[in-house]
Amino acid sequence: MLIHITPRFYTGNYAIPLQLVDVTVEPLGLVLRDGVDLVMRQPFPNKRIYVASRKAGRKAMNGLLIDTGTARVKEFEVITRWAVFADDVVTHRVKHVVLDDEFDAVSTEMALWHAMCESLGGWESRMPALPANASPASHMPRMAIMPEDRDQRTGDVVDKLNGAGMLTERLEVFTMPTIQPERLQNRRMDHRLPQLQDAFMIPRDQAGQRAAA
Template sequence: MYIHLTPSFFLNFANVSIELVDVQIPELDILLQNDREITVRFPSPNKRIHYVCRKKGRRGVQGILLNTDKPVSDITVITRWNVQGSLTVHRVHMHIEGTDDAATDCIHLWMGEASKPFGVKTPACAKEWIPAACQPRMTVTAADRLSGRETAIWRKVDPRGIIREQTEFFTAATVEPERLQRDRSWTDRLPDFDDAFPCRVCEYPDTVKPVPHYPGVAVCTLQEQVALIADDLTHEGMQDAFEQIVKPVLEDVADKCPVFFTNTNNLMNAVNRYSDRFRALAEQEKAFFRRQVSIPLFEVIV
């Protein structure tokens, strides 16, 4: 399966220094390092956008291409940058929808083409997305480029307001491999198939996966989730179950997982990894806990 990814940085300041460190995708067992396998170039007319691409020749290429040994639907793209001499991490939990033999995170490539037999591949959740506003992209501060997907992004900043960690959930689409060929004016800056990095799909315990038929993914604080579960169980007359089963387990992960993505396995990943009290529960109690944290949460827009 070919996967086209476009890790990038939107630099809106002339007096801020940035440097690519590396790109890692644990589910594909690959680590690409700056000035070895990859580098930064400027293929877009907007020269404020720094694109990661394969270190080959001098041509500016938009993104990197991976060739996996089998299909994959959920990956974690971790891009690290040095910003003003300190590390900044951009983590994208990417869910890939579709059944084609290739995929891309480049939103404008999902659209149909009149001159080619390519239909619209845009996922249902992305029908209203504007590419310039919704493409996953790192910035120095959150105000530099507010995303059209802000509800699915959380950030940690330093005292100067510089983002030091940005984590987001993003739904990408599969496409026909032919759609990624460099035979049209708007695809001539894509990576060549011969330059794809070979990858092996493997297990990664922190892979974030949406629940089946998920009603959307958004950031939620653990504190808010605790309050919701407490209210539900109290209303059902099961306050003891909350105090004895749910609350102690969520206390175990409070430091490691202060926020999580709703309608995914994100919170359960943290529980499985960090909660000794969850591991000590009886199987029936574990099942009860899983049901409580797996109840779908809906985002209400008014």
């Protein structure tokens, strides 16, 4: 199974010193550290969005790819830690729930769920029902620094604040459909998708045991 995740931080209107610390994926036992496995990138025209990417090459890629082989994962949690203002570490926890088992890939990038024309693959829509007024920009998981960001969201989000009113932890639940693995290698659709050779490999026995636990 291919799992595409996009741990991201949205700074909004605030110019803050920001640094990625690490990304943990459970129950897969994957722990990735900034500067060793990861790097913080800005793959979008909106430079207020920072994304964790694999430390490979110089191109700003959109997120991380995980390969569990034949093991299927129905639920997993991604815990991302970011350092703001140099010393303050904030935590973003996202529980991902897979809605079906029709295909062998999932992605938090909702643009990949849409129906596509023949030149982009000819795939049918995999978009489930979403809350009213939801869009990828408002619904996809992201961390922020101020609670006002919650007003722009449509997902299942709970924020914890410190005494100064800044976010210290955000908890989200994100449901997503399976998609065809080929969508994740569609360079015509998105040339910033991480490539298969840059996937973090989970040993088959380990992935199967942890997914079933």
